Amino acid sequence: MRRVELKRNAARGRVLINLPLTILANIQLDCSSIMEIDARERLRQHFLNNRSPERWDELWKDGSFLPWDRGTPNPALIDTLDSKWSTIGPALKQDGSRRKALVPGCGKGYDVYLFAAYGFDAFGLEVGNAVEAAKKFAPEADTRDEYKARDENVGKGKVEFVQGDFYAKDWETSCHLDGNSGFDVIYDYTFLCAMPPNLRPAWSKRMTELLAPGGTLICLEFPLYKEASLGGPPWAMRAETYEMLLPFPGEEPEYDENGYVIKQERPPNPNGLTRIARWHAERSHPVGQGTDHVSLWKHREAA
Template identity: 55%
Template sequence: MAEALDQPSEARERLRQHFLGHEPSEQTSQWDALWKAGDFLPWDRGGPNPALIDILNDRRDLIGDPEIDAAQDSDSQKRKRALVPGCGKGYDVLLLASFGYDAVGLDVSESALEVCRKYAASDEIAGKYPVRDPALGKGDVKFVLGDFFKDNWVDEANEDWAVGNWDLIYDYTFLSALPPSLRPAWSGRMSDLLAANGILICLEFPTYKPPSTGGPPWALPPTVYLQHLSRPGEKIEYDEEGYVVESDKTNQMALKRIAHWQPERTHDVGKGTDWVSVWKHQQ
């Protein structure tokens, strides 16, 4: 599911038709079929989004360092833990590990994970993910099969990496791959998984589409992120045209948006329309 969904209208319509008429419970098999066939992967951009690279390099003021603060360090944990749901071919997972995070890529498609494991073990990645901090070195990398909304992947990821223990979560094209009916569950799960001092990074895409065009990728203007993450787990009202109805309400699970900007660099498909939002729990 993961990287960018850069496709002309013909390919976008082909992708939409592939999912048309299938219930949310049938999404897993539909994604797996695309990965298994391997000849139509319009979301795959061949590498991580430049916006994420720039965030990891330049915005430590927001996201902190990949190493646990010495005052909080323990014998069992030195690095922060990062989760990439809908990891696709694994570009973002390898990038986060190169910055020093212990990174887990999660996907519901076994075929996708077969592809990303082969990629991670191939000569193709030589020089693409260099160690950013020689003193810290690379973090561990795991690719795990599982449903983001369930705990069926917890043991493989390591039990203490599950609910409430993720220091960084990155969402790019994961939410846009989900039917809108799953957005309350998405926001609730993000709030549950994120550590007390953790950071959620959302690269908001596609912000430019009218909701009437359907998906995937489903239209995601910034207000969708703001309304759902302000009230995780709650059903949010939409108008007749499919646009979210804005409200100032929050709930006890709310995540607070601490930064929001348009990145200088991103994949071509999102230039001029992508946004970055950074979130944390309300203290």
């Protein structure tokens, strides 16, 4: 495969990486694209020798380098909530109470405020300093059109930000979950791809635990254009990554010599999720435009 070499410019502190031409076909290498590549390499270097959650907290505390922060909810999520309403379900239950939405790794909470605008009681889960950044965004969110109630008859849900470890359970009480009720909607965009591959089985197990029996997991699959050999975060994703994780919670997938998950035929795990829809996102953030896909997942008995 032919490659285009982008070299290090030490004087400018720029680190650029090798990209195959098949990827360059989907990326316009203007100044913004080059800056995007720089940012990904800088982020990878930040986690090179230490992948602990505290390293994310350090970035949030400093606040000067947040390359995943796009400033707005992803247009693909807006389109999903608009077009897949019958699948996801209404924000209000028959008794008038609100269904709950969870955004793990929510950042400043752009997507959390969006779910609230659609009427859900929305919860964002993050590490310490990110929670503070999300709370500080609240006054601005109140003034932005995309966060106005989408249906005046439904109104807006509440927004809460919770500090905690996704893989622990102590934060769940802060979300007012009743017993094993779980969340009615969970949204993953840049959360799974931020996890080192060894945490993927735990991610899939936790998602199945947190999703309510009739709930929907929305996965905005990203970055599908990236090569696994480039490392992360963000770590390269493929459709097979989700296909071999969510139906088989807690199970380690097999990888090929290039670092990609191998799709295999296995007996279904009764505790796993099943994919009910997948499509190419017509709109997304520029970094994933043209390659991002959206998939919807439910418990097997609810599919």
